[in-house]
Amino acid sequence: MKEPYQKPSVRKLAQGSHNKYGSGNYYGRKVRTEIDGQTIAGLVERFGSPLFVYSERQIKEKLKELKTALTVRYPKVELAWSYKTNYLQAICALMHQGGSLAEVVSQMEYDKALGLGLKGKEIIFNGPYKPMDALETAFAQGAIVNLDHQDELSDCEQVATQLGRKLKVGLRLNLDAGIYPQWSRFGFNLESGQAWEAAKRIKAKGLLEVNGLHCHIGTYIMEPEAYGTATRKLLEFAAKLEAELGYKLDYLDLGGGFPSLSRLKGAVLPPEVSLPNLESYAETITSTMYRYLKPQSLPTLYLETGRALIDEAGYLITTLHASKRLLDGRKAYIADAGINLLYSAFWYRYNIEIEKEVTGVNEPSVIYGPLCMNIDVVDEGVLLPSLSRGTRLVLSPVGAYNQTQSMQFIGYRPNVVLVRENGTVDVIREKETLSDMESRECLPPDLKLH
Ligand SMILES: Cc1ncc(COP(=O)(O)O)c(C=O)c1O
Numbered sequence: 546m547k548e549p550y551q552k553p554s555v556r557k558l559a560q561g562s563h564n565k566y567g568s569g570n571y572y573g574r575k576v577r578t579e580i581d582g583q584t585i586a587g588l589v590e591r592f593g594s595p596l597f598v599y600s601e602r603q604i605k606e607k608l609k610e611l612k613t614a615l616t617v618r619y620p621k622v623e624l625a626w627s628y629k630t631n632y633l634q635a636i637c638a639l640m641h642q643g644g645s646l647a648e649v650v651s652q653m654e655y656d657k658a659l660g661l662g663l664k665g666k667e668i669i670f671n672g673p674y675k676p677m678d679a680l681e682t683a684f685a686q687g688a689i690v691n692l693d694h695q696d697e698l699s700d701c702e703q704v705a706t707q708l709g710r711k712l713k714v715g716l717r718l719n720l721d722a723g724i725y726p727q728w729s730r731f732g733f734n735l736e737s738g739q740a741w742e743a744a745k746r747i748k749a750k751g752l753l754e755v756n757g758l759h760c761h762i763g764t765y766i767m768e769p770e771a772y773g774t775a776t777r778k779l780l781e782f783a784a785k786l787e788a789e790l791g792y793k794l795d796y797l798d799l800g801g802g803f804p805s806l807s808r809l810k811g812a813v814l815p816p817e818v819s820l821p822n823l824e825s826y827a828e829t830i831t832s833t834m835y836r837y838l839k840p841q842s843l844p845t846l847y848l849e850t851g852r853a854l855i856d857e858a859g860y861l862i863t864t865l866h867a868s869k870r871l872l873d874g875r876k877a878y879i880a881d882a883g884i885n886l887l888y889s890a891f892w893y894r895y896n897i898e899i900e901k902e903v904t905g906v907n908e909p910s911v912i913y914g915p916l917c918m919n920i921d922v923v924d925e926g927v928l929l930p931s932l933s934r935g936t937r938l939v940l941s942p943v944g945a946y947n948q949t950q951s952m953q954f955i956g957y958r959p960n961v962v963l964v965r966e967n968g969t970v971d972v973i974r975e976k977e978t979l980s981d982m983e984s985r986e987c988l989p990p991d992l993k994l995h
Pocket residue numbers: 627630648671672761763764765800801802803849850851852853945
């Protein structure tokens with residue numbers, strides 16, 4: 546039988562030090578034909594390309610994994626879904642149905658949580674910008690408010706005066722947990738004494754009462770021990786608050802930051818190998834809590850996990866529109882999804898899977914998006930065999946931060962679907978249209994052309 550023709554490919558031999566993890570696989574490649582039983586071809590046929598696809602099964606499994614890791618270790622745990630990670634209504638609703646509260650950082654996110662049916666007391670309000678009317682609503686509705694700075698502290702005292710009652714507040718702290726560069730722009734600094742000064746001022750004025758401590762040490766934190774350090778420092782501060790100011794802690798909120806299986810640019814080992822599992826984080830946090838707390842006075846532990854809960858449940862299907870050779874000999878593809886949809890492409894490299902088996906030798910290939918912008922690079926050098934026009938790729942994980950930070954730019958943002966556990970597929974955000982984009986524009990009558 547005649548062998549099928551295979552397009553030749555050229556691979557430049559680069560000089561330099563040997564990579565001890567291997568020089569790349571010439572023939573191996575990743576193939577994904579389906580997502581939870583839905584074929585890639587079938588999904589594109591029904592909903593178009595590019596297409597964001599979420600798996601209900603994976604969302605529920607991850608939520609259960611984290612909840613179990615925490616609740617088997619500590620009796621009073623609440624998860625609060627970090628809205629900014631992904632605030633599609635369907636995604637938030639799945640998190641809330643799974644028992645999560647909402648963690649919001651703006652009036653808009655607060656309104657979204659109320660719109661989904663949450664009560665004020667089921668919302669944690671964080672962030673550096675909480676206008677007066679947002680604070681008034683939040684306190685009137687019983688939300689948990691974590692203070693970010695001194696001016697906000699004064700604003701809250703004003704609200705307390707207006708409402709005629711003492712208000713309970715949490716203090717957001719930033720501290721050295723061994724993660725560098727250290728985030729110091731949110732909350733009151735612990736080591737410099739700023740947090741202690743804030744607490745003393747609250748006590749002196751008597752309009753507020755500190756009943757919680759919050760800390761979010763950063764995102765994609767690969768060291769469980771950093772949470773151990775943060776927990777210890779927060780609890781030492783809590784002990785001082787109680788001993789010297791008489792404030793008793795109702796809750797300890799450790800923010801978010803657990804990593805997902807995204808691959809950081811520059812990382813040598815794959816995330817499956819280099820990242821600790823969720824249990825390690827849960828163990829470090831809770832064992833530190835037991836070391837510093839009395840069993841009869843355990844505060845509620847809040848976690849505002851975002852990325853680790855949703856990233857892997859999100860996929861992006863993109864279709865190769867064309868290919869070309871670059872001047873330096875590299876193969877390049879133009880895909881129909883660009884960085885306006887993939888904000889996370891600046892920091893992470895996606896797992897790139899082909900929708901079907903393809904023969905041929907791999908060569909380093911650049912994947913560009915469709916934007917007429919030089920920065921529109923989805924991947925700078927993935928090993929791929931020669932792929933024909935129309936081939937579909939599946940990029941993952943893309944579930945965290947891409948939806949909320951995607952930008953309407955040059956083209957329409959695509960459909961987003963949710964593959965349900967019962968085998969059906971629901972559109973959870975429709976592809977944009979020109980009228981969606983222009984619906985808030987106003988063209989002055991004298992500028993109309995006809
Ligand atoms: C206050 C706060 N909580 C939670 C999160 C969620 O973080 P992650 O997605 O890393 O879990 C963030 C993200 O920046 C945050 O700022």
